[in-house]
Amino acid sequence: MVLLEPDPFLSELHKMYERNKSGTVWITVKRTNMKPRKSKKPDPKAEYVCLIRANDGKRHVSTTVGTTHYAKFSQSLVIIMKGAMADTLKRKDKKKENK
Amino acid sequence: MYVEDFEAFYEQALGLFKARPIETRYSIKFRNSEGKLVLKVTDDRTCLKYKTDQQADLKKLERITSIFLPLMACGDLPAEGASGPEAGQQQQQQQPASGVQAGSTSKKARRRG
Numbered sequence: 001m002v003l004l005e006p007d008p009f010l011s012e013l014h015k016m017y018e019r020n021k022s023g024t025v026w027i028t029v030k031r032t033n034m035k036p037r038k039s040k041k042p043d044p045k046a047e048y049v050c051l052i053r054a055n056d057g058k059r060h061v062s063t064t065v066g067t068t069h070y071a072k073f074s075q076s077l078v079i080i081m082k083g084a085m086a087d088t089l090k091r092k093d094k095k096k097e098n099k
Numbered sequence: 100m101y102v103e104d105f106e107a108f109y110e111q112a113l114g115l116f117k118a119r120p121i122e123t124r125y126s127i128k129f130r131n132s133e134g135k136l137v138l139k140v141t142d143d144r145t146c147l148k149y150k151t152d153q154q155a156d157l158k159k160l161e162r163i164t165s166i167f168l169p170l171m172a173c174g175d176l177p178a179e180g181a182s183g184p185e186a187g188q189q190q191q192q193q194q195p196a197s198g199v200q201a202g203s204t205s206k207k208a209r210r211r212g
Contacts, residue, residue, distance in 0.1 A: 023131070048172070067172055
C-alpha cells in the first residue's frame, strides 16, 4: 500500500481510471485517528483524519486528508470521478419518458 | 443490502456514521466495462448498497461524497460550504488566544515574584 500526498494520489487515481477501461476501480473512504508507524497504540489526542484508498486490483494507493485540505480534495476527487464515469454510464432515454 | 431509493440510502448511511463514526466506511466501485456504479456504506455490522448505471446519478455521487468527506475529515457537516473553512479559522484563532493567556499569566507570576 503506497501512502501518497493528496495531489499525487489524485494523479494516480486519474491514471487508474484511464488504464482500467475493462476492469474495476475501487475507492474507499474511512475515518481514523491512528498515527501510522510512529506509535504502537492509537493516540487518543490525535486528530481525526480521513483515509482514502484507491485500488484497481493491481495497484493500491492511499492518502490521508485532514481538516485543512478536505474541501479542495473533495472537489478534485468528484471532478476526476465524474470525468471517468460520464461516458460509460447510460443517459435517460427521453423516448421512454415521453411515453 | 441494496437500497432502491437514494434518499433512503443517504439517510441510513448518515445514521450509520453518526452511530459509529470510526467503524463506518464508504466505498465506491466503478466497473467501466459494464458501466455500473455501486456505492457501499458499512459499519461492519450493517451493509447498505446503492447500485446504478445512470449518468443522472453522478450528481447523487457528488452530493454524498461531498458530505462524507468533510464528515470524516472534520466530524461536522458542512453548512453549504461555509463551515469548513470557518471551522479551520476558528481553530487558528483559538490557538493564538490561548498563547496570549499563557504569556499574561507568566508576566503576572514574574510581577508577584
